[in-house]
Amino acid sequence: MNTRPLWIRIVAAIGAVIVMVLPRRRLAALILVIAVASILPFTVKNFILFQMTLVIVYTVAILGLNILTGINGQFSLGHSAFYAVGAYTAAILMEHGGVAYYWTLPAAGMVCFVSGFLFGLPALRLEGVYLALATFALATATPQILKSSPLEPWTGGVQGIILNKPDAPLGLPLNPDQWLYFFTLAVALLMFIGAYNLVNSRSGRAMMAIRDNPIAARSMGIPVELYKSLTFGLSALFTGVAGALGALAIQFVAPDSFTFLLSVALFVGLVVGGVGSIAGTFFGGLFILFVPNIAEHISKGLAGAVFGIILILVIYLIPSGLGGTIRLFLYRLLQGTR
Numbered sequence: 001m002n003t004r005p006l007w008i009r010i011v012a013a014i015g016a017v018i019v020m021v022l023p024r025r026r027l028a029a030l031i032l033v034i035a036v037a038s039i040l041p042f043t044v045k046n047f048i049l050f051q052m053t054l055v056i057v058y059t060v061a062i063l064g065l066n067i068l069t070g071i072n073g074q075f076s077l078g079h080s081a082f083y084a085v086g087a088y089t090a091a092i093l094m095e096h097g098g099v100a101y102y103w104t105l106p107a108a109g110m111v112c113f114v115s116g117f118l119f120g121l122p123a124l125r126l127e128g129v130y131l132a133l134a135t136f137a138l139a140t141a142t143p144q145i146l147k148s149s150p151l152e153p154w155t156g157g158v159q160g161i162i163l164n165k166p167d168a169p170l171g172l173p174l175n176p177d178q179w180l181y182f183f184t185l186a187v188a189l190l191m192f193i194g195a196y197n198l199v200n201s202r203s204g205r206a207m208m209a210i211r212d213n214p215i216a217a218r219s220m221g222i223p224v225e226l227y228k229s230l231t232f233g234l235s236a237l238f239t240g241v242a243g244a245l246g247a248l249a250i251q252f253v254a255p256d257s258f259t260f261l262l263s264v265a266l267f268v269g270l271v272v273g274g275v276g277s278i279a280g281t282f283f284g285g286l287f288i289l290f291v292p293n294i295a296e297h298i299s300k301g302l303a304g305a306v307f308g309i310i311l312i313l314v315i316y317l318i319p320s321g322l323g324g325t326i327r328l329f330l331y332r333l334l335q336g337t338r
Contacts, residue, residue, distance in 0.1 A: 091161040270284055
């Protein structure tokens with residue numbers, strides 16, 4: 001006898017029907033996510049919408065880190081640097097070059113790709129904790145470089161750069177918050193589709209082979225050094241695009257917004273969402289934005305301690321991350337309906 005509650009059986013039955021109608025389960029899930037995400041801007045206040053836009057931004061940044069760490073096995077604590085480069089590329093092009101905001105995204109991505117590729121070349125000699133130390137140095141140095149006198153005419157120094165939130169084009173009946181949400185969501189979907197196709201391609205399998213056993217990968221004819229550098233550049237590209245989107249959402253960039261703590265937050269989001277899980281990056285974005293606020297609401301004086309306890313509980317209770325746990329739950333749910 002099936003002892004599951006009625007609502008669980010209904011959800012499982014609906015899910016089974018969707019799977020039968022659309023054999024590609026990920027496509028069905030994507031359609032459902034798009035439908036829910038499209039309704040959200042018309043049901044919540046602008047501040048909640050702004051927060052969800054930031055969640056999507058962090059999701060794209062964590063996705064970039066996941067490609068490097070979860071797929072290729074390289075450890076980085078310096079992705080706040082690429083996030084900053086992407087944000088400043090967008091801000092400088094808009095402020096000093098008069099470039100439209102949508103053109104700043106590919107520009108930020110290309111600048112970060114080149115920066116990540118060039119950084120990855122000398123980092124090829126480093127492994128494990130030594131690579132982590134090198135990326136930590138990058139994250140620490142970047143805010144100071146942005147404050148330096150030679151760059152101050154472009155970066156604004158410690159004062160930063162103020163940006164205007166773009167209006168909806170073509171007379172669409174959307175306020176700036178709604179339009180930026182949809183714009184960010186569209187960019188994130190493209191990035192997710194690109195990441196999914198990459199992981200399931202020949203190049204993605206080569207990246208994972210390097211992660212699992214570099215010596216065996218090299219013996220199979222895979223150019224390990226080239227793939228590692230390209231993966232570093234591609235990871236930086238994703239994070240740079242996220243930085244540009246974040247600059248548009250917050251409407252302000254300043255060096256102190258991109259400290260090492262941002263790198264730690266992205267890494268926490270990666271672990272909580274699930275290392276190697278593409279869909280799990282969204283849960284990582286939710287965690288790093290909302291859980292610190294929840295911890296502060298519980299106790300303002302001990303917010304850091306509360307956040308640490310929550311993080312420890314998450315790691316112990318769901319070591320595979322939220323993405324892996326939810327995927328396992330849905331699998332068992334569907335298995336129980338057969």
